[in-house]
Amino acid sequence: MDRETSRFVEAHPRSAELFERARHSLLGGVPMNWMSKWPSPFPPFVADAAGAHFQCVDGHDYVDLCLGDTGAMTGHAPPQAVEAIAAQAARGSTLMLPTEDAIWVGEELSARFGLPSWQFTLSATDANRFSIRLARAITDRPKILVFNWCYHGSVDEAFITLRDGVAGPRDGNLGPPVDPALTTRVVEWNDIAALEAALAHRDVAAVLAEPVMTNIGIVHPEPGFHDELRRLTRQAGTLLILDETHTICAGPGGCTAAWGLEPDMLVIGKPIAGGLPAGAYGFSAQVADRIAATITLEHADVGGIGGTLAGNALSLVAMRATLSSVLTAGAYAHTIPLAERWTDGVAAALVEHALPWQVTRLGCRAEYLFGPTRPRSGSEAAAMDDFALQRLTHLYALNRGVLLTPFHNMALVAPQAAEADIDRHTALFREMAAELTAP
Numbered sequence: 001m002d003r004e005t006s007r008f009v010e011a012h013p014r015s016a017e018l019f020e021r022a023r024h025s026l027l028g029g030v031p032m033n034w035m036s037k038w039p040s041p042f043p044p045f046v047a048d049a050a051g052a053h054f055q056c057v058d059g060h061d062y063v064d065l066c067l068g069d070t071g072a073m074t075g076h077a078p079p080q081a082v083e084a085i086a087a088q089a090a091r092g093s094t095l096m097l098p099t100e101d102a103i104w105v106g107e108e109l110s111a112r113f114g115l116p117s118w119q120f121t122l123s124a125t126d127a128n129r130f131s132i133r134l135a136r137a138i139t140d141r142p143k144i145l146v147f148n149w150c151y152h153g154s155v156d157e158a159f160i161t162l163r164d165g166v167a168g169p170r171d172g173n174l175g176p177p178v179d180p181a182l183t184t185r186v187v188e189w190n191d192i193a194a195l196e197a198a199l200a201h202r203d204v205a206a207v208l209a210e211p212v213m214t215n216i217g218i219v220h221p222e223p224g225f226h227d228e229l230r231r232l233t234r235q236a237g238t239l240l241i242l243d244e245t246h247t248i249c250a251g252p253g254g255c256t257a258a259w260g261l262e263p264d265m266l267v268i269g270k271p272i273a274g275g276l277p278a279g280a281y282g283f284s285a286q287v288a289d290r291i292a293a294t295i296t297l298e299h300a301d302v303g304g305i306g307g308t309l310a311g312n313a314l315s316l317v318a319m320r321a322t323l324s325s326v327l328t329a330g331a332y333a334h335t336i337p338l339a340e341r342w343t344d345g346v347a348a349a350l351v352e353h354a355l356p357w358q359v360t361r362l363g364c365r366a367e368y369l370f371g372p373t374r375p376r377s378g379s380e381a382a383a384m385d386d387f388a389l390q391r392l393t394h395l396y397a398l399n400r401g402v403l404l405t406p407f408h409n410m411a412l413v414a415p416q417a418a419e420a421d422i423d424r425h426t427a428l429f430r431e432m433a434a435e436l437t438a439p
Helices: 002-011 013-022 033-037 079-089 100-113 124-139 192-199 225-236 254-259 285-294 313-325 329-352 378-383 387-398 419-436
Strands: 046-050 053-056 061-064 117-121 143-147 160-163 166-169 184-187 204-209 239-243 265-269 279-283 358-362 365-369 410-412
Touching (some): 100 279, 117 124, 124 143, 124 239, 160 184, 192 204, 192 225, 329 419, 387 419
Parallel strands (some): 143 204
Antiparallel strands (some): 053 061, 160 166, 358 365
16 A cells, blocks of 8 residues: 555646645545545546546546446536537526426436436435435324435435444434434345334335445345335335435436336436436325325425525436436446446456455446455445455556546446456456465
């Protein structure tokens, strides 16, 4: 790690200068706190980005397998979205009035996910927040249920974990308004018995879940788990909210379309506007009717749901361009085989060097875990984490022109990526595996 740190510092003098300047006006020298988590002493400052690559201010080219942690899954600056955004910006960005693009996007999301009614936000976090509020309102129940080590954006109710079977705030939960155990029930992913017991209290308004856990390593559902999740929530009178913000990597309609899932509500965000802030949440017809009967016209603007810029014209035109021209079936036909190539390359290196790690994949997303067996739950995946080793793997890749997601070992493939980009990672991963296992 010392060697790799020195290599990075030597190669990035201009980024070092900008970081030093930034420390005088930005908290921690970065515009958002999580940017401090890059494994280098300071982050590389970006000069420009296009497609599957970006260049830093020191002139280095990188294959971007982070892609804004899914926010740029479309690739950087997709031309179709850029053109539409520029045209709309010249006509006005936000009006608090609808545009025809909103109708088109609602119809497209209905076709992709099977839910007839939609609303828009500026992030998936807000979409989750608003979905939770609406679920509580129409069920008159106080709690939600999430799965241990989940992540649903900066949603207070989701920052909860289990320690020796006792629910409490997750490490790093800054200034929670209340102990999340008061608002949330939490069980392990794939634990049907624990799920049934938690729902038996009949105080859970909604289960909020990704179809596949993605933010603690990719943890797939066991066969039959989704069938039981749907059966048990219906049996308990609990709504099912699926968060497809990351699992949209599985295909144009995420896991919901690929696996025939039947959520009551669905949340999507990050890549759907080609990199612009945007999110959406949809409802079944029954849930939409219950919401309509709950919200009065007089209080439609003060219910804790919405936002002045939500549903703005610029975001909606970007969503329309992205969904119609970028996040298409054709794009997935290109990116999913490349993610398979990435996974095969990592798996071969693990075997070649007898490195006891696992590699998992969902659609065009893949990652490796520091453990010999594939995890079945968030706790098992979390137990495989090694923060120091994670930082080394990321910095090793960064120094060789590949950017991975800093929070875990995730690679995401852009529609503009090529086999050479994937093979660039395979080569450096094999080199790193050889070093880590050398006698």
